Structures are given as C-alpha cells and as structure tokens.
Amino acid sequence: MLDVIDASYQNKTVERTDHPHVVRVQGVAGGEPIILGTRIMVRTVVEQYQLGNAIEEILWDYPQLSSAQIHDALSYYHDNKEEMNNLLAQASYDHWQPLIEKLSHEYP
Numbered sequence: 001m002l003d004v005i006d007a008s009y010q011n012k013t014v015e016r017t018d019h020p021h022v023v024r025v026q027g028v029a030g031g032e033p034i035i036l037g038t039r040i041m042v043r044t045v046v047e048q049y050q051l052g053n054a055i056e057e058i059l060w061d062y063p064q065l066s067s068a069q070i071h072d073a074l075s076y077y078h079d080n081k082e083e084m085n086n087l088l089a090q091a092s093y094d095h096w097q098p099l100i101e102k103l104s105h106e107y108p
Contacts (some may be wrong), residue, residue: 017081021072032087033076035069043087045073 011027023036040062048058058070077084084099 016075019072019076021069022076033073033080033084035065035073038064041067042073042076043091045070046077046084046088047091049074067106 005105009028012028015026015035015052017023020032021036022042024031026071028034028039029041034040035042037047045062045065046061048061049055053061055067056072059065059067062070
C-alpha cells in the first residue's frame with residue numbers, strides 16, 4: 001500500500017484518518033480529505049450524494065473508485081460533519097457570490 005501512496009502523491013506527506021480509504025495529503029486539494037490513491041475530495045462524493053445521486057451513479061461518474069471508497073467517504077462525512085459542512089459551505093456559490101459581485105464592480 002505504501003508504494004501506491006508514494007506513486008500517487010509523489011512522496012508528499014500523507015496523513016491517515018480513522019477511515020481506511022480517506023487521507024489528507026500535504027499540497028493536494030488544499031489539504032482537504034481525499035480518497036486514498038486519488039485526488040478526489042471527500043467533499044466531491046458528498047456533494048454528489050446530497051444532490052440525489054445514488055452510489056451506482058457516483059461509481060459511473062468516478063469509475064476509478066470502488067463502492068467501499070464511496071461508502072467510506074460518506075462515513076467520513078458523517079463522523080466529521082462540522083468540518084465537512086464548513087468545507088461544503090466554503091465551496092458553495094453563496095459563499096463566493098458576494099466576493100465575485102464585489103470584484104465585478106471593482107474591475108468591470
């Protein structure tokens with residue numbers, strides 16, 4: 001498993017979590033939790049699921065993931081709701097819209 005980590009993340013520091021398929025990697029996805037062996041953020045899977053996509057649909061969109069990885073990402077979300085909800089909020093249109101509006105007025 002270590003070889004996979006080294007190859008995937010080019011010898012960057014990998015921080016394991018309590019979830020076997022979820023890690024944090026220094027310099028990848030801004031340090032957000034990602035699915036081991038990929039650069040796919042846990043947040044991405046959670047967003048897809050919250051939009052109503054079934055596990056099978058997420059697997060279709062991300063064929064490099066296994067069902068276990070998707071379930072573990074969702075489990076990570078439920079075990080770390082405050083952190084994950086903050087990440088989801090920061091990635092939302094509502095979070096960025098005021099800044100975009102301000103910049104569009106400053107730099108027409």
